[in-house]
Amino acid sequence: MRLLASLHEPADLADAVRDPHRSLSRHELLGEASALAAELDGAQTVAVHATPTVGTVVAITAALLRGVKAVPVPPDAGEVERAHILRDSGAELMLTDEPGDTYGIESLPITRPRRPGTPPAEPAAGEAALVLYTSGTTGPPKGVVLSRAALAADLDALAEVWQWTAGDTLVHGLPLFHVHGLVLGVLGPLRLGSRLAHTGRPTPQLYAATRGTMYFGVPTVWSRVCAAPAEARELRAARLLVSGSAPLPVTVFDDLRALTGQAPIERYGMTETLITVSTRADGERRPGHVGLPVPGVETRLTDVRDGMGHLQVRGRTLFDGYLNQPPRADDWYATGDVATIGPDGWHRIVGRASTDLIKSGGYRVGAGEVEDALLLHPAVREAAVVGVPHPDLGEQITAYVVADPVRPEDLSAFVAERLAAHKRPRVVHLVDELPRNAMGKVQKAALKHG
Incomplete structure (x- = not known):
């Protein structure tokens, strides 16, 4: 399946992907990624030194085009964490433009002169695409295996819920090794055809200086935006301000609405489930709540007391299982989060069962x-x-x-x-x-x- 559908469209799009130092048109990205993909022949899994740059977009795109599992490695990962990810994932290559210890794994430069390549035939929908490492309450991080089908299903659901189209320009400065910054923030534009402007860092000044129709941020980002009123007001022309990865305090919700003229969109998800619940672009935006299940996703509460219960989800966006562990045996996935679901179906996340x-x-x-x-x-x-x-x-x-x-x-x-x-x-x-x-x-x- 063509997970990155927009790259294959005949019409080019200038500045399809850009960071503060470099930009690529859609055709340039496809050419560079295809050339790099040709050098991945024979590999099954590659690690990507996931800096917040266009180079990371090229590397991830190359792996996805080739049908090779991509394992983003945080650029600030410590020695123990990096060694665990590379060893546990079985990565055969490290795609990187940064010198450094790759722990015995061969490195391959992302950016170097190459003749534009021919796009390979993309693999079947059920094939694994990404392995994202996420920390639990015990033990080292586990590799979450996400299929091409799950990624496509989630991005298509969000396109409907957020009315996300090729006419949008997405602005964010989030890390490119998590669902928020990488799956939504990079693969979303590459699938749906919108532009991506990555600011390098998610500061109020950089967001204000970068024109877009959609902005992604975590609550800390939006809190800092609200603390810079002049910069916050520069976002008034945006169509959507999206907050996720942690609950948005009601005070920040209210301040953002007052400064920008619109309430933010909140959504809920996990590495294992992708985004499963969200406020709609054309619907109510309720502070302290994350909205309704996205198309293709069901939710339920178990062990309900005092109106709160343990949230479980199922649907097309769920992961295949943890790397090197038995596959999931149940359609329903226990998120480990405590939530309330109102009579109108609106969800409020109380917090992690283990800590909240x-x-x-x-x-x-x-x-x-x-x-x-x-x-x-x-x-x-x-x-x-x-x-x-x-x-x-x-x-x-x-x-x-x-x-x-x-x-x-x-x-x-x-x-x-x-x-x-x-x-x-x-x-x-x-x-x-x-x-x-x-x-x-x-x-x-x-x-x-x-």
Whole structure:
């Protein structure tokens, strides 16, 4: 199947893909990627040093054209993580323009003079396309195997939900080794025919200086955009502002709407499922909620108590299984997230069952609800809530807060005035910053065990 359908269209598109230093037309990208693909003959799996550049787009495109599994490697991966990914994936080549240790694997330059190649025949829909490594609660990262069919199904579903067309220009500065930045942010434009402008880094200044119709960001990005009002107002001409990878605080939602004139689109997904739930471009945008299942996806809650349950999903967008492990045995995939689903089908993600469902004094408390209450306080800029073992309560609700000068006991009282008293944080730690990963998600395990 032609996963990257737009590359084969007869009409060229100038500046189809660009970063701050380089741009390629659609035909130039196809020519460069096809030439590189010819040098992958015989390989089954290749690693890609996934810098936020056009070079990474060329490398991933080459692998997909050739039918070789592509394994993006984070450019900031430490020695142990990089060695694990290369060893576990069985990658035979490292596609990279960066000098460095490839741990015994042959390297192949992405960018060097080559005659434009002829596009190879793309493989069947069921063939594996990407192996994305994702960390769990225990053990080293696992390789998530995503098929061409799953990628195509998800991108086509989002094209419908977001009214995403070839007339759009997507702007983002996200990493190119995750679903958000790579699958949505690169393969989306290459399948649907829109332009991609990657800003290198997701700063308010770079977003404001780059004209587009769609902008992708994680909550940290949008929070920083709102903290730069002049830059935020430059996004008023955009058609969609999309937030994902972590819950968007209601305060940021409201600030973004006030500054840009439109409420953001929120969506929900995982590496294993791709994007399964989203707000529609032509529908309501409800703060604190991620919308409805996308076409081809079903959801359900299990173990429902107090309106909250464990979210499971099934559909065409799900992964094949974890690399080097038995294939999935059940159509339904347990996400590990706790959610609510309203009578109208709207989903709200409470958080991870392992870290965001706190069992305190016989009550089940969603960390996200407490975080939202804390963020209503004018002094609070960021908040993360976890459950800490407690001899009497089972778990004690504990908050880590980045804030202007304020007394911790005042924040606890503030929450108690807005939620049930048992939901107030018993302990509030004032910190300079919250630990986050490359996608801006707060690393709550570091807070609980640090």
